[in-house]
Amino acid sequence: TGYSACTAGEKTDCIRNDLPVTDPVLASEVANNYLQARVERTGAAFRPPPRAVSTSLDKFSSASFRVTTTFDRVDDGLGREQISEGVLVLVPKQ
Secondary structure (H helix, E strand, O other): OOOEEEOOOOOOOOOEOOOOOOOHHHHHHHHOOOEEEEEEEEEEEEEOOOHHHOOOOOOEEEEEEEEEEEEEOHHHOOOEEEEEEEEEEEEEOO
16 A cells, blocks of 8 residues: 555655656657656555455455546646546456
8 A cells, every 4th residue: 555656757755756658649748747647556455356346256356546647738828637546456366
């Protein structure tokens, strides 16, 4: 919990600042410091998936993350927006 990876140039406290961005358009926005992203681990290391996922509890564990992206081009008249979403990843049990 609390482990975070961010794009290069992210100003907040991150454990890693090398979150990869492979799309060339987005990578250019990150390089110009117009776009930042942060992925943070939330919750226990691995836990049973929520019942709403409708999957077999004995076959999967889950890992949860918070992904926050910020686009900021106010100086260019293009505005600023921040979006934060939760992501649940199902992890097959061995």
